[in-house]
Every structure is written in structure tokens, then in C-alpha cells.
Amino acid sequence: MEIENLVKHQPIADMLSAQEADDVPVTRIEPSTGWVSLKLRELWQYRELLYFLTWRDVKVRYKQTVLGAAWAIIQPFFTMAVFSVFFGQLAQIPSDDIPYPIFSYTALVPWSFFAQGLRQSSDSLVGGAHLIKKVYFPRLAMPIASVFSGVVDFTLAFIVLLGMMLFYGIVPTLNALWLPLFLLLALVTSLGSGLWLSAMNVQFRDVHYTVPFLIQFWMFVTPIAYPSSLIENRLARTLYGINPMAGVVEGFRWALLGKGTAPGPITIASSLAALALLVSGAFYFRRMEKTFADVV
Amino acid sequence: MMSDIAIRVENLSKQYHIGKRQESYRTLRDTLADAFTAPFRRAGKLLRGQATGAAELDAAIWALKDVCFDVERGEVVGIIGRNGAGKSTLLKILSCITEPTEGYAEIHGRVGSLLEVGTGFHQELTGRENVYLNGAILGMKRGEIDRKFDEIVTFAEVEKFIDTPVKHYSSGMRLRLGFAVAAHLEPEILLIDEVLAVGDAEFQKKCLNKMQDVGQQGRTVLFVSHSMPAITRLCPRTILLDAGRILEDGPSHKVVGAYLNSGLGTTAKREWPDLATAPGDDVARLRAVRVRTKDGQTTEAVDIREPVGLEMEFEVLQPNHMLFPYYNVYNQEGIKVFSAIDQNPDWKGRPRSTGQYVSTAWIPGNLLSEGMLFVGAALRTPNRKIRHFHAREAVAFQVIDSMDGNSARGDFSGRMSGAVRPLLEWDTQYTPNKEE
Numbered sequence: 097m098e099i100e101n102l103v104k105h106q107p108i109a110d111m112l113s114a115q116e117a118d119d120v121p122v123t124r125i126e127p128s129t130g131w132v133s134l135k136l137r138e139l140w141q142y143r144e145l146l147y148f149l150t151w152r153d154v155k156v157r158y159k160q161t162v163l164g165a166a167w168a169i170i171q172p173f174f175t176m177a178v179f180s181v182f183f184g185q186l187a188q189i190p191s192d193d194i195p196y197p198i199f200s201y202t203a204l205v206p207w208s209f210f211a212q213g214l215r216q217s218s219d220s221l222v223g224g225a226h227l228i229k230k231v232y233f234p235r236l237a238m239p240i241a242s243v244f245s246g247v248v249d250f251t252l253a254f255i256v257l258l259g260m261m262l263f264y265g266i267v268p269t270l271n272a273l274w275l276p277l278f279l280l281l282a283l284v285t286s287l288g289s290g291l292w293l294s295a296m297n298v299q300f301r302d303v304h305y306t307v308p309f310l311i312q313f314w315m316f317v318t319p320i321a322y323p324s325s326l327i328e329n330r331l332a333r334t335l336y337g338i339n340p341m342a343g344v345v346e347g348f349r350w351a352l353l354g355k356g357t358a359p360g361p362i363t364i365a366s367s368l369a370a371l372a373l374l375v376s377g378a379f380y381f382r383r384m385e386k387t388f389a390d391v392v
Numbered sequence: 393m394m395s396d397i398a399i400r401v402e403n404l405s406k407q408y409h410i411g412k413r414q415e416s417y418r419t420l421r422d423t424l425a426d427a428f429t430a431p432f433r434r435a436g437k438l439l440r441g442q443a444t445g446a447a448e449l450d451a452a453i454w455a456l457k458d459v460c461f462d463v464e465r466g467e468v469v470g471i472i473g474r475n476g477a478g479k480s481t482l483l484k485i486l487s488c489i490t491e492p493t494e495g496y497a498e499i500h501g502r503v504g505s506l507l508e509v510g511t512g513f514h515q516e517l518t519g520r521e522n523v524y525l526n527g528a529i530l531g532m533k534r535g536e537i538d539r540k541f542d543e544i545v546t547f548a549e550v551e552k553f554i555d556t557p558v559k560h561y562s563s564g565m566r567l568r569l570g571f572a573v574a575a576h577l578e579p580e581i582l583l584i585d586e587v588l589a590v591g592d593a594e595f596q597k598k599c600l601n602k603m604q605d606v607g608q609q610g611r612t613v614l615f616v617s618h619s620m621p622a623i624t625r626l627c628p629r630t631i632l633l634d635a636g637r638i639l640e641d642g643p644s645h646k647v648v649g650a651y652l653n654s655g656l657g658t659t660a661k662r663e664w665p666d667l668a669t670a671p672g673d674d675v676a677r678l679r680a681v682r683v684r685t686k687d688g689q690t691t692e693a694v695d696i697r698e699p700v701g702l703e704m705e706f707e708v709l710q711p712n713h714m715l716f717p718y719y720n721v722y723n724q725e726g727i728k729v730f731s732a733i734d735q736n737p738d739w740k741g742r743p744r745s746t747g748q749y750v751s752t753a754w755i756p757g758n759l760l761s762e763g764m765l766f767v768g769a770a771l772r773t774p775n776r777k778i779r780h781f782h783a784r785e786a787v788a789f790q791v792i793d794s795m796d797g798n799s800a801r802g803d804f805s806g807r808m809s810g811a812v813r814p815l816l817e818w819d820t821q822y823t824p825n826k827e828e
Contacts, residue, residue: 120501123488124499125491125498126491126495126496126497127494128491144528145531147528149525152521152525155516155517156516160516226508227511227529228489229484229507230489231487231489231505231507231511232488232505233531386490386491389484389489389490390408
């Protein structure tokens with residue numbers, strides 16, 4: 097069984113048609129040119145490695161820290177506190193009639209997931225250079241594992257969010273069932289941009305210095321501290337959804353808090369943008385992949 | 393029938409780009425203009441998917457060029473050659489880590505490659521966790537690791553520490569654990585790059601045995617090594633690479649012999665062209681050290697039966713010092729095999745004039761043991777604790793037993809340990825029993 101399985105899904109490269117009675121997988125290694133296939137089936141074969149890489153990232157992340165996994169909560173929570181004081185209280189930024197702290201925290205939870213995924217995945221290849229040079233496996237596993245590992249942090253921060261909803265007496269509606277899709281949208285956005293940046297980072301370490309700036313910039317253009325309803329024009333608001341994180345954040349608010357901007361058009365725009373980012377990122381990544389071991 | 397072929401390599405070539413020094417700019421304006429346009433040009437290249445580093449990439453070298461060979465199923469093949477010959481590049485291509493530039497390779501079977509011991513070990517994780525992580529990275533299934541876990545831990549001799557983070561391990565323990573995981577891979581084809589060069593002697597032996605088992609199980613093995621004894625012992629066939637091409641391909645003893653005679657080695661000779669930075673002081677400085685044969689050739693490897701000369705060239709800068717050169721010779725286990733001091737009466741106890749000196753010490757044949765030897769060259773003034781220079785591991789050479797039956801091992805083909813292997817005169821007295 098085991099052997100048959102391996103033969104069927106030859107893990108390393110394209111299989112030749114195995115005409116021979118031999119049950120031996122044949123790998124052909126030759127130069128590739130231009131755009132290449134994503135080899136998603138091969139990636140599926142390596143799902144256990146993906147699992148172990150994710151598990152490693154989770155295990156290692158807060159090792160030798162005093163506060164440990166509390167960091168997953170501290171970051172969005174304190175950002176929320178600062179936002180509430182300065183934007184909510186002092187600047188009197190509107191929050192769609194939702195108490196400002198939970199208004200911003202609901203946005204910060206998926207945002208932190210996205211930002212951390214992007215940060216980790218863009219450094220994943222360079223950080224794992226020793227692996228890339230010494231072992232073969234689908235390189236896509238590295239940025240993917242980096243993004244996946246953030247789900248644990250997200251869960252912790254989300255539990256705090258539930259506590260806050262309880263505190264403010266907000267009862268989620270059936271809309272909450274849509275939440276996993278908005279999380280998926282955040283994941284796709286994070287991974288899509290992570291794929292682009294990690295592949296570029298191999299050759300241009302500039303990326304490493306660009307990412308924190310990019311994340312900061314992206315945060316300002318995402319309706320975290322303010323509602324997207326500030327944009328009055330409907331068309332403009334839909335276009336705003338081209339920033340997929342705008343769709344994620346508004347989606348989270350709508351699904352959990354029952355208010356906020358109706359997510360229809362903005363969600364569609366965000367989903368399309370995120371998908372485009374993911375697909376282009378994956379192809380770009382695969383195209384550059386052959387140079388990784390030589391350049392990194 | 394294809395079924396007997398495990399690896400087929402046809403015209404495999406790999407080109408590496410190496411950064412070329414940029415021309416000096418003529419004007420400041422050019423420099424500034426280029427500083428602005430270069431990032432965009434590079435970004436353009438990046439988007440077109442060309443491999444570029446930060447530097448302009450014009451110069452290219454062929455790490456492999458038109459390499460062709462077939463390996464039959466169950467064959468154990470050694471790959472030798474000096475550093476930069478393309479051995480590692482070949483293994484990297486065959487294990488899909490990097491792509492060839494031209495040609496192709498066909499691999500019939502599941503490949504396990506072991507280019508480094510303990511790849512992907514994470515310092516913060518425990519031994520147990522790292523076994524799983526490392527196993528998964530090398531391509532093992534989780535169930536497979538579960539099944540072999542105890543065996544791996546026993547092999548690595550780290551039972552007591554298996555739940556301790558690897559960062560608290562000694563480097564030896566880490567290596568043992570890494571090798572143990574790799575040794576339990578069960579692919580049909582195994583690619584191994586110089587992994588036996590690590591660990592203590594005892595463990596190396598264990599690994600060699602394990603490798604021999606692997607070979608005997610009918611698995612196909614490609615084995616890169618600098619250790620000629622390991623190659624001749626494990627591999628019936630050897631491929632010699634030089635500058636990316638196959639120089640020889642045939643029975644190991646022939647290929648190893650050709651390699652030894654070709655003078656391809658580089659570690660057997662070291663020179664210090666710049667007197668000011670050469671090892672030494674105001675009295676004397678070392679200029680060169682080499683390992684030589686009787687007919688004056690520099691050699692990286694010597695037949696165990698032949699004498700070998702250790703030659704040092706030094707320059708005396710101040711007259712009237714009494715000086716004696718000496719060598720320290722260590723084996724690959726780090727054990728000092730011997731020290732040798734110049735006792736030639738022509739020079740012993742006499743002050744030397746300034747000038748160049750070349751001193752050679754001859755080690756007789758049939759004295760050294762097989763393996764790598766590291767030579768340190770030094771110069772002292774007697775009775776005063778002044779050492780003018782001491783170049784540790786200045787040169788190294790390999791002692792090879794071709795097993796023709798007339799060395800100290802005779803017809804014995806097993807493992808012979810010991811720091812030296814002298815061919816001694818034996819004398820046996822026989823007294824028959826009186827009854828007969």
C-alpha cells in the first residue's frame with residue numbers, strides 16, 4: 097500500500113508515463129523555462145512537512161519569552177487601547193455607533209493575523225536558506241507554513257474578542273457564520289503578498305527593510321482606526337475593496353458586531369483582488385523557485 | 393530494458409553566474425545616473441525571472457559540463473574530485489535542489505538525499521521534536537518515523553536526552569542524532585555528500601557500517617567523499633570529476649589511483665608568497681610546506697607502502713641563530729601520531745646564516761596507517777622556549793592502502809585500527825610435540 101502510494105504520487109518532479117511493468121517512479125530532471133506549473137498535487141503530497149513546519153513555527157515562536165503566548169494578545173490589545181484613547185476619545189473618529197474599543201479591536205484581530213503572516217512569510221525563504229540549499233521539498237511550503245502558524249495567535253486574540261463582546265453585551269447574529277470566509281480572505285491576502293515578497297527577498301534583501309514600512313502603510317489605508325463609511329460615494333467604497341484587507345476588516349465587523357458597512361460589493365472586490373494576488377504570487381514564486389538554491 | 397537503470401545522466405551541465413567587477417565610472421554624473429537606473433534595471437530583470445544577484449552578472453562558470461553516466465540499480469558509486477570539481481553540484485541537481493542549465497537526468501525510484509547531517513534541526517526544539525521535523529524534511533512519513541523512532545534514538549545514543557532541547561546537546565550528540573535519522577531513510581536511491589567527515593571516530597565507524605548495510609540491501613547509492621579509504625571500501629565503482637567534467641569512471645582502485653597520481657590535490661601544498669604576513673618572526677619566516685614523493689612531485693595521497701617527504705621552505709632573516717625545524721603529524725581523529733625533529737648533524741646545533749632553507753623529513757613506507765594526516769610545521773631555537781613559527785595543519789595528505797596484499801594488512805580486508813600500521817618483521821619458532 098505504502099509503496100503503491102508513493103509510486104502514484106511521485107513527489108519530486110513530473111512523471112513519465114510509466115509504461116514499464118516496473119512499479120518504479122521515474123523523475124526527469126531538466127532545465128525549465130518561463131512560467132511553470134504550480135505542482136499543487138506535489139504540495140499536497142508534502143502536507144505532512146507543511147504540518148511540521150507550521151508546528152515548528154508555532155512551537156518556537158514564543159520560546160524563551162517571559163510572556164509567551166500572551167504576546168499574541170498583547171499586541172492587538174494594546175494597539176486597541178492606544179487607538180481608543182487617541183482616535184476614539186481625542187480625535188472623535190466615528191465608529192458606526194459601535195463602542196470604539198471593540199470597533200477597533202474587531203479590526204485589529206484579523207489585521208494582526210495578516211500582518212504577522214506577511215512579515216513571517218516574506219522572511220521565510222531567507223530564514224530557511226540552509227534548508228533550501230540542502231534538501232528538496234516544494235518551496236511553497238515555507239511561506240504557507242509561516243502564514244498558517246499565525247492561526248494559533250489569531251485564535252488567542254479572538255478569544256479575547258469574544259470576551260469583549262460579552263463585556264459590551266453584543267450578541268452575534270447568524271452573520272457570524274461568514275466569519276471563516278473572512279478569515280480565509282485575510283489568509284489569502286497575507287499569503288498572496290507573502291509569496292511575492294518572499295520570492296523577491298531571496299534576491300533583494302531590500303524587501304526585508306520594505307516590509308515593516310509596507311505593513312504600516314497598508315494599515316493606514318485599511319479601515320481599522322476609522323470606518324469605511326467615511327467614504328460616502330458607493331462606487332469609491334467598492335473600489336476601496338481592492339485593498340483586500342478593507343473587505344476583511346469590514347467583513348469581520350459586519351459578521352460579529354452586526355453593524356458596519358454592508359459587505360456585499362466591497363467583499364467581492366476584495367475577494368477578487370486577494371485571489372489575483374494569490375494566483376500571481378504563486379506563479380511568480382514558482383517561476384523564481386529554480387533560482388532560490390543558487391541565489392539565497 | 394530500462395528497469396536496470398537507476399540513474400541516467402545525459403550531458404548534464406550547470407552554469408553559475410559569478411559577479412563581475414564593475415568598470416570604474418568615468419564621471420560622477422554616470423555614477424549617479426547608474427545609481428538611479430540600476431535598481432530599475434534589476435527590478436526589470438527580476439520580473440522577467442532572470443537570476444540576478446545585486447551585482448552585474450556577466451561572468452559565468454560551468455560547475456558541471458556535459459556529464460554523462462548511468463548507474464544501475466543496486467550499484468554503489470563513489471564520486472571524488474577536489475573541491476570545486478562539481479561533486480556537490482551534481483548531487484544537488486540529482487536531488488532537485490537546483491536545476492541543470494543543460495542536459496537532463498532520469499531517476500528511477502524514490503530519492504533520499506543527505507547533503508548535510510541534521511538539516512533543519514531547530515535549537516529550541518527537543519531531540520524528539522527534531523527527529524520528527526528532520527524526518528519530515530528528509531521525506532519520511534509520520535507513520536514511518538513513529539515506527540523507527542526508538543531505533544533512531546538508540547542508534548544515536550541519546551536516549552537520556554531525547555526530551556531535552558537540542559541547544560543543550562554537544563555537537564557530537566547533534567551529529568549523531570542527525571545521522572541516525574538519515575540512516576533510517578529507506579529510499580531506493582540514496583545520495584550522500586561527505587557526511588562521514590563529521591563526528592568522532594567511533595561513530596564514523598558505526599555510520600560506515602550502516603552505509604555498508606545500505607549498499608548490501610540492494611539500494612543504489614551515490615557517495616561523495618574526500619576519504620579515499622571510505623571510497624575504496626564502500627564503492628566498487630568511482631567517478632572522478634574535475635572542473636565539472638568526468639575525468640575517469642571505472643573500478644574504484646583504478647580511479648582512485650589515477651586521482652592520486654594526477655596531482656589534482658591542492659591541500660598537499662601551501663605557500664606564503666608575502667614574506668611580511670608569513671608565519672614567523674624577525675628571526676625566520678615560513679615560506680612553503682608541501683607533501684612530496686621521492687621523485688619530487690607534490691602529492692595529496694600516498695601509497696601506504698611508499699615513503700613520503702614533508703618539505704618546508706623557510707627564510708632565515710637574522711644570522712647566528714641555532715634553529716631546528718620539526719613537524720607534528722595528527723590523524724583525522726585528532727590524535728598526534730608523532731613529532732619529528734631534524735637531527736641531521738650537518739645542521740644540528742650550528743648557527744645558521746641568513747637565506748633560504750628547504751628541509752625535508754622522510755617518513756618511511758609501511759609505517760603510517762590509512763586515512764588523512766595533518767601536518768604542522770614549526771621552527772624552534774633549542775634550549776630557549778622560542779618558537780619562531782608553527783603552522784598548524786599547514787598541509788594534509790591521504791594514506792591509501794590499495795590492498796594488493798603486500799602492505800601491512802596483507803590479505804586481511806577488514807577494518808584495521810591504530811595510529812600507525814608498521815610492516816614488522818615476524819619471527820616464529822616452532823617446536824613439534826615430542827610424541828609425533
